[in-house]
Amino acid sequence: MKKIPVHFRPHQPVKYSYQKLTICKSCQTFTALGNQQCPACGKSSLVPVEQHAASTAKRSMHTSLLIAVFIGLVAIFLSHTLLQMVLCGAAGLSLVTLLWFVQRQVMAQETNRALLALLQQDQERLGQDMYRDWETAFSNWDSDKQLTYELLRELSALLRNDTIRLQQVALLHYFVLRKDMDLVLEPLLITNYDPLLADYIGELTKIKRDLIKDSTFQYVLNYELEILGLENGQDILAGVAGAAVRMKRYVLSYSGLVRRYAHKLPKDRFLRLYRIVQQNPHEMGERLTSEVHRIYQEKYQWDPDFQEPSTRGSLI
Amino acid sequence: MLAYGCLGILFLYAAVRAGFYWFRRNSAPTQQDIDNSLLTILNGESER
Ligand SMILES: [Zn+2]
Numbered sequence: 001m002k003k004i005p006v007h008f009r010p011h012q013p014v015k016y017s018y019q020k021l022t023i024c025k026s027c028q029t030f031t032a033l034g035n036q037q038c039p040a041c042g043k044s045s046l047v048p049v050e051q052h053a054a055s056t057a058k059r060s061m062h063t064s065l066l067i068a069v070f071i072g073l074v075a076i077f078l079s080h081t082l083l084q085m086v087l088c089g090a091a092g093l094s095l096v097t098l099l100w101f102v103q104r105q106v107m108a109q110e111t112n113r114a115l116l117a118l119l120q121q122d123q124e125r126l127g128q129d130m131y132r133d134w135e136t137a138f139s140n141w142d143s144d145k146q147l148t149y150e151l152l153r154e155l156s157a158l159l160r161n162d163t164i165r166l167q168q169v170a171l172l173h174y175f176v177l178r179k180d181m182d183l184v185l186e187p188l189l190i191t192n193y194d195p196l197l198a199d200y201i202g203e204l205t206k207i208k209r210d211l212i213k214d215s216t217f218q219y220v221l222n223y224e225l226e227i228l229g230l231e232n233g234q235d236i237l238a239g240v241a242g243a244a245v246r247m248k249r250y251v252l253s254y255s256g257l258v259r260r261y262a263h264k265l266p267k268d269r270f271l272r273l274y275r276i277v278q279q280n281p282h283e284m285g286e287r288l289t290s291e292v293h294r295i296y297q298e299k300y301q302w303d304p305d306f307q308e309p310s311t312r313g314s315l316i
Numbered sequence: 317m318l319a320y321g322c323l324g325i326l327f328l329y330a331a332v333r334a335g336f337y338w339f340r341r342n343s344a345p346t347q348q349d350i351d352n353s354l355l356t357i358l359n360g361e362s363e364r
Pocket residue numbers: 024025026027028029038039040041042043
């Protein structure tokens with residue numbers, strides 16, 4: 001299969017999943033695909049749900065404020081003397097200002113309340129709208145794989161299931177992956193074993209090893225036998241072991257994995273492991289230490305790089 | 317007299333509304349609550 005060179009459009013990660021969600025002001029349809037037009041009515045009236053909730057909260061507050069202003073005006077209208085008018089005007093203005101001030105203080109909380117109500121009022125529809133988005137994204141699979149991936153990436157902030165994760169992994173398999181790409185790994189880890197995911201992990205060990213963290217090490221350990229069954233399984237596992245030698249903590253936590261694939265590590269990764277073991281001789285455990293020494297004796301005993309003391313930091 | 321009556325009503329109205337906002341601000345959902353709620357609506361309890 002010939003891989004496709006791609007340049008992903010910039011992706012905005014969000015802290016809260018609802019920040020990906022927009023709603024049509026006209027027909028109340030939800031969407032998360034970042035489109036300009038409403039997928040249901042076609043109008044350009046999509047706004048972020050937070051903005052919609054803020055408008056709802058503001059509208060309700062304005063109504064309260066208008067009622068207060070109205071009562072104040074009635075008081076002025078019913079005044080008999082100028083003094084009464086001035087008194088009613090001043091008192092009314094103070095009370096309206098006080099109410100406005102309190103409203104301003106609680107604006108964020110009232111917006112949150114309105115947002116939760118908006119999301120909860122029609123849950124079935126919200127679910128249907130998100131699954132319609134998913135279908136829309138998927139419908140581009142044959143014609144535009146990059147677009148499909150980008151849309152699924154947006155949706156995966158909201159839809160958290162293994163199917164959408166696997167679809168993204170499967171799409172990534174079609175692309176030429178590069179160091180400068182905005183790639184992720186942990187959000188794509190699934191519960192079960194999948195060879196495409198194992199392969200993706202293997203690719204990342206070559207170009208973005210900093211993405212390999214605890215949950216990936218755990219995944220690889222859980223499915224080590226299955227990965228070994230792959231044609232390039234040993235290389236994938238060696239790549240993961242090579243990623244573990246980034247940090248002393250990883251070497252300590254996954255010493256078994258590192259030990260089993262230490263003989264397959266390229267020179268720079270093995271050198272790093274060798275130095276970690278040398279600097280922490282009592283912490284690394286006997287089996288790992290002896291395996292590292294065995295490989296050193298076998299392959300690198302006369303290598304000048306192994307003779308110089310390390311001048312590098314603890315994280316590579 | 318009617319004007320002062322209205323002013324009294326305005327005072328009560330503003331006090332009740334302001335008190336209403338002020339006391340329920342503590343029970344308002346946080347952004348994290350909204351996020352959790354949305355993810356539960358879309359994915360059920362198991363997937364977060
Ligand atoms: Zn619409």
